Amino acid sequence: MQTRNNLYFNDHATINALGIATTFPSDRLISMHTTGANAITVCFFDMDNDGDDNDHVALTLTNETTNLLDSQTRRRIMDVMASLANTISRDGFTNVTDTINGIHADADILSSAITKS
Amino acid sequence: MKSQYVYFGKKGYHTEAPGTDETSTATTVALQANEGGGMIPTDQGADTANGTHAVHLFVKQVGDGSDGARGSGYGTTDELGATIVSANPKDGEVIRVPDLGFIWSSQTVQVQNVSADAVYGYDFEADTLVWAIDSKRDATTPPHLAIGADICVPMSNYLGADSVAFSASHYDGSALDVVSLKFKAAKGSATDDVVHLICTASKFTEVCQVMEEVANADNYEKAITMFDLDENGVETVYQGFADRGVTIYGVIIEMAAI
Numbered sequence A: 001m002q003t004r005n006n007l008y009f010n011d012h013a014t015i016n017a018l019g020i021a022t023t024f025p026s027d028r029l030i031s032m033h034t035t036g037a038n039a040i041t042v043c044f045f046d047m048d049n050d051g052d053d054n055d056h057v058a059l060t061l062t063n064e065t066t067n068l069l070d071s072q073t074r075r076r077i078m079d080v081m082a083s084l085a086n087t088i089s090r091d092g093f094t095n096v097t098d099t100i101n102g103i104h105a106d107a108d109i110l111s112s113a114i115t116k117s
Numbered sequence B: 001m002k003s004q005y006v007y008f009g010k011k012g013y014h015t016e017a018p019g020t021d022e023t024s025t026a027t028t029v030a031l032q033a034n035e036g037g038g039m040i041p042t043d044q045g046a047d048t049a050n051g052t053h054a055v056h057l058f059v060k061q062v063g064d065g066s067d068g069a070r071g072s073g074y075g076t077t078d079e080l081g082a083t084i085v086s087a088n089p090k091d092g093e094v095i096r097v098p099d100l101g102f103i104w105s106s107q108t109v110q111v112q113n114v115s116a117d118a119v120y121g122y123d124f125e126a127d128t129l130v131w132a133i134d135s136k137r138d139a140t141t142p143p144h145l146a147i148g149a150d151i152c153v154p155m156s157n158y159l160g161a162d163s164v165a166f167s168a169s170h171y172d173g174s175a176l177d178v179v180s181l182k183f184k185a186a187k188g189s190a191t192d193d194v195v196h197l198i199c200t201a202s203k204f205t206e207v208c209q210v211m212e213e214v215a216n217a218d219n220y221e222k223a224i225t226m227f228d229l230d231e232n233g234v235e236t237v238y239q240g241f242a243d244r245g246v247t248i249y250g251v252i253i254e255m256a257a258i
Helices: A067-085 B204-215 B239-243
Strands: A006-010 A021-025 A029-036 A039-045 A054-061 A094-098 A109-115 B005-009 B013-016 B029-032 B055-060 B094-097 B102-105 B108-111 B129-134 B150-154 B158-169 B175-184 B192-200 B224-229 B235-237 B248-254
Touching: A006 A109, A021 A054, A029 A054, A029 A067, A029 B175, A039 A067, A054 A067, A054 A094, A067 A094, A067 B005, A067 B150, A094 A109, B005 B248, B013 B248, B055 B108, B129 B248, B150 B192, B158 B192, B158 B204, B175 B204, B204 B224, B204 B239, B224 B248, B235 B239
Parallel strands: A006 A094, B005 B224
Antiparallel strands: A006 A021, A029 A039, A029 B150, A039 A054, A054 A109, B005 B150, B013 B129, B029 B108, B055 B094, B055 B129, B102 B108, B158 B175, B175 B192, B192 B248, B224 B235
16 A cells, blocks of 8 residues: 655644645655745645646745855755655654744744645 | 655756857857756856856867967966967867956857957857856856756656757767756646756766666655756766766756746
8 A cells, every 4th residue: 555645834823724734745746946045846736636737835944144055955955855755754744834833844944835726 | 655856956058159250350259048058147247257157168179270369368278188379279279268258148158359359359260169068056147046947856756768969069079968857847737847968978878777776766865966066166966977977067957937
């Protein structure tokens, strides 16, 4: 049986609207990309399964003091995401950002913004 | 389901002959870099201090040039280690134009001819070969901090590799090919994102072996860096390429906006 893991993102202080808290199966993660000096975007196959657009989560990271440090942080957080995606959690899902409880998977992940297609 | 992740950073690589003979004209040579070369340089004016251009510009003489067809500032040794007379270009000599010697304008690089710049000028002939190669990650050679700058992808989304002939050689004479590595599109649509590796010629099967190797690497805690070029110009290359005699000269990431 396939063992699956889900990645949890919550970017608001409440969970009462579309697109402010989501879980994505980690095997639906398509790819990750640099999208700013202190930002990466994580792309997932659309959870509505429409096949012509993605859902994605923009992660805002610590703004470092130099461009080199920024890129090293972005690269390290991609490692963190790869590790989380490959983690099997017995708690039901793997938390990446949990704004309600103020818990993020890494101290350099400051916030997330979810975009549903 | 676990999957090995891999990371590619871009390195723009563009070469062409300018096709313009300026040995008897007063024009500057223009070499257009573009998305196909993995770089869309911003406008950068003349007299930029050495070391600030993020692209290195190399020029290879094809056939002996006229005495005085090159400036006096290129020293006595070319990029390949051959002894040269700076002002007198000879067949096969390769020089790097210092940052002081060229500008970027509307994505074209311009080198003055000798009458305009007696130190770093160069009177190009139509078949003179020019290379523009990213030397570091920098905002002046987009894509930078944006789509196309890098990609980190699980190997479970790897779709396959395709071999593509590359019409030019590296300035040191090494023959080149392109291996196009295809991954499911970040957009989520029924298309692909492509990482084009400009690499040693006739090494397609070796690159495929590398991809097989990393797909089964079982290093689930980190993404494997396949290629990266940082802000200081330091390259990180997956050792499996060198082990198989593959040199990576450029990495171009072709993908749609997300």
